[in-house]
Amino acid sequence: MGNDVPKTLGSSNCFIYKRLPINVSKLEQYLVSRIPGFKTPLEIKQFIYGQSNPTYFLIDANKKNYVLRKKPPGKLLDKTAHAIEREFKVLDALSRNTDVPVPKVYVLCEDNEILGTPFFVMEYLKGRIFEDVLFSSLPIEERRKCWYSAIDSLAKLHSVNYKSIGLENYGKPSGFYSRQIRSLPKISEKQAATMDDEGNKVGPLPRLNEMMQWFKNNEIADDTSIIHGDFKVFHPTEPRVIGILDWELSTIGHPLSDLSNLLMNFFVKDIPDSPILGLRDVKNLSIPSANELIQVYCEKSGRQYPIPNFEFAIAFTFFRTAVILQGIAARIARNQASSEKAKKYANLFKDTSLMGFEIIDRTIKSKL
Structure with a gap:
């Protein structure tokens, strides 16, 4: 964004x-x-x-x-x-x-x-839809309040006892990451083999097998809540969320998948001419830091802070996003997507995968 x-x-x-x-x-x-x-x-x-x-x-x-x-x-x-x-x-x-x-x-x-x-x-x-994670059009104090409100909304959602409100069959009650560790590499391999009209393959995610082995060896503790995917409407004039919309991809899954998805921009390095705004190397942000937002989330949701093995959730978000971007590249190869915006996203799938692996490499080095 x-x-x-x-x-x-x-x-x-x-x-x-x-x-x-x-x-x-x-x-x-x-x-x-x-x-x-x-x-x-x-x-x-x-x-x-x-x-x-x-x-x-x-x-x-x-x-x-x-x-x-x-x-x-x-x-x-x-x-x-x-x-x-x-x-x-x-x-x-x-x-x-x-x-x-x-x-x-x-x-x-x-x-x-x-x-x-x-x-x-x-x-x-x-209400208002913001496509800018910095909320640049708002006064600085309101930018911070918007982020706090987004985190508060997510914590409220994850704190819901979904079984007690009749959603016990809304998704599988366990194994969210384990299932994706099994299924996403297969999807990625099919996408990688897709060829364009000139016989050029989309190509694989770099270091895919190495990455999947790390995920298998370091999988985060299982947990479940309603998860959404994140699309929020803010009050017309006030810095607060008034509605979470677009529930097409919602399910029962791991709450940290939602949190890492919301905070992903904070871990992205900026790439020139990229449609995704990278905040990892940006100093003096006018919004709360990722660490501050994680701490607020833990306070609101009653979760331990710092979150054990949160690096897994962030790295996996990069991997899943890379698979999605690779899928866009595959659709372009099949002439099913041709817009300039789609092409810009598609070109990022290898860089996105490598950014996830940077997190894995740093985690490995920190434990040596």
């Missing part, structure tokens, strides 16, 4: 010019029968966010705002992807039973006759 002016959800710069088609008449009839006080006619716009699951801004005749998320049109290649039903389930459980900042959900529709694919409607949160 780089420097950017925050976007306010609902403002003109949050919508695409031409939205995907929706049967407005059927949707109006359905919502009138399901949401108390809902009144037609309905105005619909599509957000630039949520392109995996198309996301729409709804305004009814009472000028009340809603958000609709649906599966994309057409036949889905992966039946487990675009899990709208899972998103509704976790949001419903959290909004009714916890103080985790999430929007209220109104209705889940699994009837394909209405909009062609399942969808749900939830509360609209008017």
Whole structure:
């Protein structure tokens, strides 16, 4: 993430010019029968966010705002992807039973006759989306408060007893890292073998086998909570989180995976012309340090500080991110992604993997 002016959800710069088609008449009839006080006619716009699951801004005749998320049109290649039903389930459980900042959900529709694919409607949160981890557009004190609020939201989420709110089947109750240690190298090897039209292979992650052996030998102690992946909406004027959105990739997993994902930029070295802002070598930051944020997280979540073997979680985040970036490179090779932004991300997969290995090397040397 780089420097950017925050976007306010609902403002003109949050919508695409031409939205995907929706049967407005059927949707109006359905919502009138399901949401108390809902009144037609309905105005619909599509957000630039949520392109995996198309996301729409709804305004009814009472000028009340809603958000609709649906599966994309057409036949889905992966039946487990675009899990709208899972998103509704976790949001419903959290909004009714916890103080985790999430929007209220109104209705889940699994009837394909209405909009062609399942969808749900939830509360609209008017707030700001920051793509800049430094919060550069804000006064310094507010930048710090935004980070503290983000950490507080994550600690609240990880402190939820997911079984007690009906989410015991939301994911596997153990072995989060062990499963990924087994599966991600296989995915990476397939991606590495992908060839472009000229016969050039994407190529492997550097030192992959060595890295995987270290992960197997140094795996962090198992733990479980609801994990999210991180997409937060901040109050329109105040430095605090008012909602955690985009739950498509959420599951039951290791809480330190979430924390390391949130703090990854602090461990990234800056690469010229990179779309990812590296903070590792930046001095005199106007935001709290990674160590300060980890300490606050531990206080809020009741976890031991310093966190034992946290280097594993950070290094693994780099490895997983490298696999994701390598996947973008594979899609480019297959002519399935061509934007300049995608190419910039794809070119980083080897550097990202090596940054993870630098953490491993430093950890090994510190124990000698």
